[in-house]
Amino acid sequence: MDTEDALQAPAAEPLPLLDELGLGRVLVVVAHPDDAEYGTSAAVAHWTSRGIEVGYLLLTAGEAGMQRPPEEAGPLRTREQRAACDAVGVERLTILDFPDGVLEYGLPLRRAIAREIRAFRPDAVVCGSGQLEVAWGFDHADHRAAGLAAIDAARDADNRWVFPELLHDEDLAPWGVQRLLLTGARATHCVPVDEAAERRAVASLSAHEAYLADLPWHPAPEELVTGVLAEQGRLAGLPRAVAFAEHRLRG
Ligand SMILES: [Zn+2]
Numbered sequence: 001m002d003t004e005d006a007l008q009a010p011a012a013e014p015l016p017l018l019d020e021l022g023l024g025r026v027l028v029v030v031a032h033p034d035d036a037e038y039g040t041s042a043a044v045a046h047w048t049s050r051g052i053e054v055g056y057l058l059l060t061a062g063e064a065g066m067q068r069p070p071e072e073a074g075p076l077r078t079r080e081q082r083a084a085c086d087a088v089g090v091e092r093l094t095i096l097d098f099p100d101g102v103l104e105y106g107l108p109l110r111r112a113i114a115r116e117i118r119a120f121r122p123d124a125v126v127c128g129s130g131q132l133e134v135a136w137g138f139d140h141a142d143h144r145a146a147g148l149a150a151i152d153a154a155r156d157a158d159n160r161w162v163f164p165e166l167l168h169d170e171d172l173a174p175w176g177v178q179r180l181l182l183t184g185a186r187a188t189h190c191v192p193v194d195e196a197a198e199r200r201a202v203a204s205l206s207a208h209e210a211y212l213a214d215l216p217w218h219p220a221p222e223e224l225v226t227g228v229l230a231e232q233g234r235l236a237g238l239p240r241a242v243a244f245a246e247h248r249l250r251g
Helices: 003-008 040-049 070-087 107-120 141-156 164-168 195-206 209-213 221-234
Strands: 025-030 053-058 092-095 124-128 179-183 189-192 241-248
Touching: 025 040, 025 107, 025 141, 040 053, 040 070, 040 189, 040 195, 040 241, 053 070, 053 107, 070 092, 070 195, 070 209, 107 141, 107 164, 124 141, 141 179, 195 209, 195 221, 221 241
Parallel strands: 025 053, 025 124, 053 092, 124 179
Antiparallel strands: 179 241, 189 241
């Protein structure tokens, strides 16, 4: 079964719900503004409504994603991401200045993500799978680099001998992330989404107003988000859900 079938075909057995016990903080790591708004933000709205703190780490400002010059697009997309975060109850938004479109997997990226993990101390990290082939086709090079680096950084953050300068220079002690929740991989668990969370997720994608106006082929946010949530809900026998591949790093 390939990745697309795994994500889209109804499972023989409904997927179990994600166990939220022990989830106090969740860090979402993505490459660009808007990357978290195609389903993930519905799970985020669900979590924040239940008192789980969620932070976003964007590795680039998405400055190469619009028709206008990067020096205009970057600040504009930063503002739109702030509004998208407000729609789903996310206060902590960190946007790094790695270059959009040419993001490279490597030690600087792993170090930057490990730094945020040690600073925010999440119980779970949500990120891409790093795979070339995902449900929607071949994934963007930046998304692959971001996913792979985030997966590795979760381990790096827990090892005091990796990036020792984080401890010595910035007083950031090792932190063990308990779980990775991967998007775009073969799903193992679902987060249920109610209508209120769905509405907030639609609002979070709609917040990228100028960005979406530059993409005339882009489906309307409501149509896109409700479609994704319904499709992933079918995996769990629910009206709507967000599916993740859960990997336990500890215990
Ligand atoms: Zn992206």
